Amino acid sequence: MTVTNTFASAADDRVFRLVIACPDRVGLVAKVSNFLANYNGWITEASHHSDPSIGWFFMRNEIKASSLPFDIKGFVQAFQPIANEFDMQWRVEDSGVPKRVMLMASKESHCLADLLHRAHDGELPAEIIGVCSNHEDLRRMVEWYDIPFHYLPVRKETKQADFAKLNDLMAELQPDVTVLARYMQILPPELCQAFEGRVINIHHSFLPSFAGAKPYHQAYQRGVKLIGATCHYVTDLLDEGPIIDQDVIRVSHSHTIADLVRLGRDVEKAVLARGLRYHLEERVIIHENKTIVFHH
Amino acid sequence: MTVTNTFASAADDRVFRLVIACPDRVGLVAKVSNFLANYNGWITEASHHSDPSIGWFFMRNEIKASSLPFDIKGFVQAFQPIANEFDMQWRVEDSGVPKRVMLMASKESHCLADLLHRAHDGELPAEIIGVCSNHEDLRRMVEWYDIPFHYLPVRKETKQADFAKLNDLMAELQPDVTVLARYMQILPPELCQAFEGRVINIHHSFLPSFAGAKPYHQAYQRGVKLIGATCHYVTDLLDEGPIIDQDVIRVSHSHTIADLVRLGRDVEKAVLARGLRYHLEERVIIHENKTIVFHH
Amino acid sequence: MTVTNTFASAADDRVFRLVIACPDRVGLVAKVSNFLANYNGWITEASHHSDPSIGWFFMRNEIKASSLPFDIKGFVQAFQPIANEFDMQWRVEDSGVPKRVMLMASKESHCLADLLHRAHDGELPAEIIGVCSNHEDLRRMVEWYDIPFHYLPVRKETKQADFAKLNDLMAELQPDVTVLARYMQILPPELCQAFEGRVINIHHSFLPSFAGAKPYHQAYQRGVKLIGATCHYVTDLLDEGPIIDQDVIRVSHSHTIADLVRLGRDVEKAVLARGLRYHLEERVIIHENKTIVFHH
Amino acid sequence: MTVTNTFASAADDRVFRLVIACPDRVGLVAKVSNFLANYNGWITEASHHSDPSIGWFFMRNEIKASSLPFDIKGFVQAFQPIANEFDMQWRVEDSGVPKRVMLMASKESHCLADLLHRAHDGELPAEIIGVCSNHEDLRRMVEWYDIPFHYLPVRKETKQADFAKLNDLMAELQPDVTVLARYMQILPPELCQAFEGRVINIHHSFLPSFAGAKPYHQAYQRGVKLIGATCHYVTDLLDEGPIIDQDVIRVSHSHTIADLVRLGRDVEKAVLARGLRYHLEERVIIHENKTIVFHH
Incomplete structure (x- = not known):
């Protein structure tokens, strides 16, 4: 699915910061990446950390807000099912809101x-x-x-x-x-x-x-x-x-x-x-x- | 697709290091992550860098060798189509081969x-x-x-x-x-x-x-x-x-x-x-x- | 010679900073130290540097102003003969004058x-x-x-x-x-x-x-x-x-x-x-x- | 007093390291410097530290061994009276003796x-x-x-x-x-x-x-x-x-x-x-x- 973004202007350099902590599982990164790719999300920064001693996985993505078809509320709604599936502690924040x-x-x-x-x-x-x-x-x-x-x-x-x-x-x-x-x-x-x-x-x-x-x-x-x-x-x-x-x-x-x-x-x-x-x-x-x- | 790994023993802590440089495009991370997830690859370390000034994307993944169903040669064969599609300069190396x-x-x-x-x-x-x-x-x-x-x-x-x-x-x-x-x-x-x-x-x-x-x-x-x-x-x-x-x-x-x-x-x-x-x-x-x- | 200091109160923590650069010679430090000791000068910090590659000597002393019997002008007058004898580039400053x-x-x-x-x-x-x-x-x-x-x-x-x-x-x-x-x-x-x-x-x-x-x-x-x-x-x-x-x-x-x-x-x-x-x-x-x- | 050095050759770059700790007193540096100057000692490095909180003074000098008229034993003999006068904890070592x-x-x-x-x-x-x-x-x-x-x-x-x-x-x-x-x-x-x-x-x-x-x-x-x-x-x-x-x-x-x-x-x-x-x-x-x- 590719969605045309009708929200943000080209000059908009806000990013959404998606921060996730959850038990480590194969397929996690793929799931999140697919979610973002499906909505045409442009990842500008990505960081992962996997801690085998406790079996947890941590992730942070910056995604160009103007590349996504929704605002923060829309993001939350769309992402929540994945978060539930993987027992995520997570948040997403708009860099445009200081x-x-x-x-x-x-x-x-x-x-x-x-x-x-x-x-x-x-x-x-x-x-x-x-x-x-x-x-x-x-x-x-x-x-x-x-x-x-x-x-x-x-x-x-x-x-x-x-x-x-x-x-x-x-x-x-x-x-x-x-x-x-x-x-x-x-x-x-x-x-x-x-x-x-x-x-x-x-x-x-x-x-x-x-x-x-x-x-x-x-x-x-x-x-x-x-x-x-x-x-x-x-x-x-x-x-x-x-x-x-x-x-x-x-x-x-x-x-x-x-x-x-x-x-x-x-x-x-x-x-x-x-x-x-x-x-x-x-x-x-x-x-x-x-x-x-x-x-x- | 999930593939059972028949190659490596549990004690094997070798990783495959997949290193990629290519023009930046939406969907890149998802494509690579999906590839790895489909083969049940366990990512132990992942690093991304996106340089908007030149429009290039750089990526490095460490994947537990024992989690994958193939050796390095098999990896190369399986991954090459993706590399071609995204014009990647890439390499994958086995940490077990000093x-x-x-x-x-x-x-x-x-x-x-x-x-x-x-x-x-x-x-x-x-x-x-x-x-x-x-x-x-x-x-x-x-x-x-x-x-x-x-x-x-x-x-x-x-x-x-x-x-x-x-x-x-x-x-x-x-x-x-x-x-x-x-x-x-x-x-x-x-x-x-x-x-x-x-x-x-x-x-x-x-x-x-x-x-x-x-x-x-x-x-x-x-x-x-x-x-x-x-x-x-x-x-x-x-x-x-x-x-x-x-x-x-x-x-x-x-x-x-x-x-x-x-x-x-x-x-x-x-x-x-x-x-x-x-x-x-x-x-x-x-x-x-x-x-x-x-x-x- | 010991001189009783009549200038400064006990609470006075001003120091005189004596800074010297001159050709290196045996007896330099002794000369300066004697000068200060003769006037009962209390040295609170002393630094020397001798550079054999160019034959120069550099020195900095902090002396409690209240331990000396003269002000900066008096110091200059008293020290000038030594400075002349050793071809010194030198200065002395009162820390109390910002x-x-x-x-x-x-x-x-x-x-x-x-x-x-x-x-x-x-x-x-x-x-x-x-x-x-x-x-x-x-x-x-x-x-x-x-x-x-x-x-x-x-x-x-x-x-x-x-x-x-x-x-x-x-x-x-x-x-x-x-x-x-x-x-x-x-x-x-x-x-x-x-x-x-x-x-x-x-x-x-x-x-x-x-x-x-x-x-x-x-x-x-x-x-x-x-x-x-x-x-x-x-x-x-x-x-x-x-x-x-x-x-x-x-x-x-x-x-x-x-x-x-x-x-x-x-x-x-x-x-x-x-x-x-x-x-x-x-x-x-x-x-x-x-x-x-x-x-x- | 100036003493001609008959011990060491010009090529000798050994130094004597004189290290002193003692209660702080006016005239200390002058005393030590005079001692060295009188024997024509060439100071190549000098460091002082005065700690007013405990009233102690610390000092280290490197003196070209070849500039002095005595060996370590001679140094000790000559310096001991000063050390006694100022209640010094002190030592002097020859850099030529590893x-x-x-x-x-x-x-x-x-x-x-x-x-x-x-x-x-x-x-x-x-x-x-x-x-x-x-x-x-x-x-x-x-x-x-x-x-x-x-x-x-x-x-x-x-x-x-x-x-x-x-x-x-x-x-x-x-x-x-x-x-x-x-x-x-x-x-x-x-x-x-x-x-x-x-x-x-x-x-x-x-x-x-x-x-x-x-x-x-x-x-x-x-x-x-x-x-x-x-x-x-x-x-x-x-x-x-x-x-x-x-x-x-x-x-x-x-x-x-x-x-x-x-x-x-x-x-x-x-x-x-x-x-x-x-x-x-x-x-x-x-x-x-x-x-x-x-x-x-």
């Missing part, structure tokens, strides 16, 4: 400034719908970008109530993904569970080394020769969620803790921006406590 | 020793069929590995005759791939052309910087802060063939030329071993003067 | 935004005294930081007059160092010469590869597997000045030119910020067309 | 082969005085290099007696440094203490992550995106000794444990060779549980 991103920060500005600038520059395929902070320090920077700034203090004595407000804010804003850009507060387990797979954190160490507080101090004490940063999904187990990306930078005996903090900032920024980008482009599949990341 | 590798070296031993040890250790999927050198220095090392050592001196006055002997040797040994592991001689154009895409060189600079002779001296003079190495296919244009892999290492004002040479050796070894491995596993497709490298 | 930095940019914001944020964050020991651009695009960003924005268009027909205005501006502002943060215009030789060693450029390639225009396009055409950026001093020979720092990032066949541009931005930012920091902290000595960089 | 290195390995050959080849190639300033292994597998490789191979099995039931034999061997061979090149046995605390600061281990993880057994399995389970190796001094606390060097390599979801093992081997080799080289060149100072490494 994800709604909420950023959270505390007082340190480097990660926040980096993400805001990337989004402003058109580099991040995202709409920043708001910044939430437990301090007022970064308001002026955020508002320069015409992005709403939500001040939600978190105090020891009223923590539960404070986080209830955060919960309300998230319920209201409905972010697709929330980014802890050096937020420095531990989210309550309920929130972690409610937004599982949709909250990304940057931890300022090469996990699993130096989990918890003051990782640069720990690194200094241990005398490591590389320090790092880890971008991961938040779970209710502190600093133990699925890792999206990591990187390191070389340090030496001559660096003070202040130097480690300064050098680490650049790694944090880079790793968080990369990890978020992978998430936004639907390149990440969480499976158990690990990730498949189809970056190129 | 490639025949000829190594060439001069006096410096680091790359040669590294490759010999990797092969000996079972890390390189290759059979080293011989080492050819224009000096006797490395004979003892080679012979420890029970590998034939061919001494073919190359002298200014008799260069043409000397390379004719090399040509004879290659005609006799029939290597699948020849590796210039710091061979330090420029092969004549006829040889380059005759073995196009089958001779791999390691150049001791980050090409295109410092092509030609004495790259570490050039790097020192220029005062670069990183030095590198480049693994590439040999063509009749010196140091301009398709690049397979590159890497760099940080240097500083405190390093002498001798230090650059020493530090560079480690990069050369690593890059050459990696590039050769990609080639041996059929991960490289040469297209015009560039490579697609489906490493993971 | 360098005056002028930034120049064109339309692309990433390097400029990065440097402005670092300065704002207190990470760069510098006073940004102005931003000069040949376009208006970045005015709003600059003015948010309360930094004067100078719009100086550069047009083909009036280039000489346009650069005369730039010359006037620099004469007026008296920057200690000028940073071409992706300025995209070639400065006239007179300017390069007048500000030799005081204009820093970021070139978006791993020099000497891909000098000149459109380096990412050149890199794409050549099919390199790493792209880079180079921070260097500007001379009247385009892209050939002394290199301060370089770095690279891995790319593959799957990256378009747009991807290279995007990935390269992060390398450019990092390398420029690092190179500038080295310059600001008096860690760089230019000797002939190379640099000694005493980073730690 | 360190005696004992290597220990188990069955895996990559680290051992790498070090043997480097030593053979003249790259490591060391004399390999023997290889000790708890298996016979690597004998043939070792004996090709004309190096004594000591087979000392270590069995659960007789561990104490087995290690007593190792102790005897070390007492007999008197190595300056012992290298655990993937030895895979935990040395008894007495041995660790007896040879403190003189036994170097390569651990196949980026410590402190994945200390203990099977680090690549642990890394795979955690889903890290970089794996690493750590070269450190052995203490009686397993994998907790002072770190000399570390490095990492990028991995992804597509890598099996076998891939991690294979990729990790290259990092292990490189890090161990680097760390050992630093030790052999007297570039490492152990202070408490950390190292100062004056590499260049």
Whole structure:
């Protein structure tokens, strides 16, 4: 069957991102490829991963939206029978609909400034719908970008109530993904569970080394020769969620803790921006406590 | 159609590597996937690359040999009609048949020793069929590995005759791939052309910087802060063939030329071993003067 | 001789940075060390480099300002006889006097935004005294930081007059160092010469590869597997000045030119910020067309 | 005082390596520099580190042996009064006397082969005085290099007696440094203490992550995106000794444990060779549980 596409203009460079995880079986790729070929779908990027140790198969396709005869809803309808047949966990997303991103920060500005600038520059395929902070320090920077700034203090004595407000804010804003850009507060387990797979954190160490507080101090004490940063999904187990990306930078005996903090900032920024980008482009599949990341 | 496989035992972990380059068309992936699915082929690794700037498509599949009902010859016969239909440049190779590798070296031993040890250790999927050198220095090392050592001196006055002997040797040994592991001689154009895409060189600079002779001296003079190495296919244009892999290492004002040479050796070894491995596993497709490298 | 310091308070953590280049001679280090010890100078960081190939010696000391009995002027007076005796090229700077930095940019914001944020964050020991651009695009960003924005268009027909205005501006502002943060215009030789060693450029390639225009396009055409950026001093020979720092990032066949541009931005930012920091902290000595960089 | 050197010929490029750690005091550098200058010592490399957090100072000088009027014994005699005055922990070594290195390995050959080849190639300033292994597998490789191979099995039931034999061997061979090149046995605390600061281990993880057994399995389970190796001094606390060097390599979801093992081997080799080289060149100072490494 070949279908003439009546939806999209030639200039349209949107893609549909089809992401699949399912038990491995012969014929899977053929089934999906046939589906796409039958609708004349033009595959612009394809990635597969087969994990024999657990018997699972993971797949991501980018298909030119303008080559297909339906919109996302139509795609879902058409594809659902195949998904059912193969017990797929799956999603398909339209690159033309930027994800709604909420950023959270505390007082340190480097990660926040980096993400805001990337989004402003058109580099991040995202709409920043708001910044939430437990301090007022970064308001002026955020508002320069015409992005709403939500001040939600978190105090020891009223923590539960404070986080209830955060919960309300998230319920209201409905972010697709929330980014802890050096937020420095531990989210309550309920929130972690409610937004599982949709909250990304940057931890300022090469996990699993130096989990918890003051990782640069720990690194200094241990005398490591590389320090790092880890971008991961938040779970209710502190600093133990699925890792999206990591990187390191070389340090030496001559660096003070202040130097480690300064050098680490650049790694944090880079790793968080990369990890978020992978998430936004639907390149990440969480499976158990690990990730498949189809970056190129 | 489903075919019961009568060829291979369950313990057989050989894969067939199917590598395809052709003009891009809708339905390509489906066609290949269907072919494999129809024969019950179990795809263990799949990589695609579509280059819209030139309208070409590149694909590599690893298929469990034991899942297919035919051997390589049977595969070729069965697949040829599809290849013809889509104007494919293609090949399929059996991982169980190690490639025949000829190594060439001069006096410096680091790359040669590294490759010999990797092969000996079972890390390189290759059979080293011989080492050819224009000096006797490395004979003892080679012979420890029970590998034939061919001494073919190359002298200014008799260069043409000397390379004719090399040509004879290659005609006799029939290597699948020849590796210039710091061979330090420029092969004549006829040889380059005759073995196009089958001779791999390691150049001791980050090409295109410092092509030609004495790259570490050039790097020192220029005062670069990183030095590198480049693994590439040999063509009749010196140091301009398709690049397979590159890497760099940080240097500083405190390093002498001798230090650059020493530090560079480690990069050369690593890059050459990696590039050769990609080639041996059929991960490289040469297209015009560039490579697609489906490493993971 | 021991002198009681009456200048500085205990809380003063300013350092004097003493930077020396001279022909190598026995007794040099002793002479300088004695000088500092006699005045009770507390050395907090010391770096030496001796280059036997040219017979030169290079040295950098950080001395706690509060440990010395004089200010910079006093230091210069006291040290000059030693400098004369050993034919030193030398300078001493007070870390408490931030360098005056002028930034120049064109339309692309990433390097400029990065440097402005670092300065704002207190990470760069510098006073940004102005931003000069040949376009208006970045005015709003600059003015948010309360930094004067100078719009100086550069047009083909009036280039000489346009650069005369730039010359006037620099004469007026008296920057200690000028940073071409992706300025995209070639400065006239007179300017390069007048500000030799005081204009820093970021070139978006791993020099000497891909000098000149459109380096990412050149890199794409050549099919390199790493792209880079180079921070260097500007001379009247385009892209050939002394290199301060370089770095690279891995790319593959799957990256378009747009991807290279995007990935390269992060390398450019990092390398420029690092190179500038080295310059600001008096860690760089230019000797002939190379640099000694005493980073730690 | 200037002394004419009557010891060494002009062609002599030996250096004396003077390594000092002591409480920080004004005048230290001057004292040492004067000492060297008075004897006409030609300093070819000098490195300082001052750690204000603990009030200690660390220093390493290379001095051309031929420029000094005494040999090592004479140096020690002449310098001892200064060392006493400043409470120095210090040593001075002659680069012309290669360190005696004992290597220990188990069955895996990559680290051992790498070090043997480097030593053979003249790259490591060391004399390999023997290889000790708890298996016979690597004998043939070792004996090709004309190096004594000591087979000392270590069995659960007789561990104490087995290690007593190792102790005897070390007492007999008197190595300056012992290298655990993937030895895979935990040395008894007495041995660790007896040879403190003189036994170097390569651990196949980026410590402190994945200390203990099977680090690549642990890394795979955690889903890290970089794996690493750590070269450190052995203490009686397993994998907790002072770190000399570390490095990492990028991995992804597509890598099996076998891939991690294979990729990790290259990092292990490189890090161990680097760390050992630093030790052999007297570039490492152990202070408490950390190292100062004056590499260049």
